[in-house]
Amino acid sequence: MRPIYHLIVFYLAAQTAWYLVREEKLWKQAGAAMVLVLLLLRLFLVK
């Protein structure tokens, strides 16, 4: 269960990071960055 959960969060984090580096609008980059913080915290801190 836990590896699957981590894989899902990793997938979402990777997608968001990819969106961040491809997006050209500043405010959309900022939005992606904020979401990315939550996903990364979830990915690395939840054991």
Next chain:
Amino acid sequence: MRKPEDGPKLKGTPRLSALFFAALVAAACFFSGREFRTMRAEEAIYPSPGLTVARHLSDYFPPLQGTPGDTPVYIFEGPAKGGTVLVLGGTHPNEPAGFLTAVLLAENIRIVRGKIVIVPRANASGFTHSDPQEGSPQRYDIATTSGARTFRLGARVTNPVHQWPDPTIYVNPGGQTLAGIEARNLNRAYPGRPDGNLTERVAYALMALIKAEGVELGIDLHESAPEYPVINALVFHENASDLAATAQMALQSEGLDFRLEASPPNLRGLSHREWGDAAGIMAVLLETPNASHGRLKGRPSAALVIDGRDKFYERAAKLGRLFVPFGPEGIPLKDRVARHLAGVAALLDSLRELVPGRAVDIEGAPSAAAVRASGPGAFLHPPK
């Protein structure tokens, strides 16, 4: 997802701004992650020189070793033979007076006769998070004679990171049907299950401790919201009815208003029921009023935990909605800890009176009057 080439191009370099935001993400993750991780750090407890042996709960139930449910157990044994008493704090880590009373006892007592087993953080996992959607402070400080000790204010139940998901309906080991979240409530999980969820395994380990140490009297220290009817109370199993009644009379004579509440036989899974039924011991649960985890409180803060002052509770008291008096002075932590200490002392006195051969005599425990006058910090070991 919109393709970048669909929109207008920004002036400057979007890739550079992406790098800037990535750096911000890394910084935010680092600082907030560092803060978050400190919630899992267990603050030090400095047992008094009277400590006989420090153990862990997993010593009584090895499968608990290495899990977030494992927790220190402090055993104080005197030179003379007597009874054995268990003092449990931190069953609900959002009830700081219970935890702090257990810490105060562990840091000050010496045993003359008998044995006391102290578990300050019964639900260790509950100390690693905060109640969701409450805005509770993560910590509170207690000033000692040399510096402040900081303690975590935890949540009522086990951390969902450690036990997840909750069932829709929870049927506890006693057969009681409860809401799903109660699957993480230690005081609904007795007598526990060896192969159950984490909370049930902790409950099972505590039952194993009770049996292995030969506990005869178990005292579970709690707090409740001022609008909750079971408050300022001694909740007792029928095995402890004489003991609780004798202690209540002594407390009333000292001017401390304590109610006697019989443990309902059909309310399963609670310490005051299952310790008595499953282990045959005298089981008592103490409740003090805590505004910081009530439903009527204003803004949660460390000051509310310590000072216990809240204008909304004051108003509720004037409207007759509370089960305890609540004035502008509030109900501070020092008074709540003093009540617990007085309760423990009265129960030990009653045990000596009713079962002299199983008495437990202690020295060095702070008196209720001294804690009320000087605060609990005066009796805590200064931070190292």
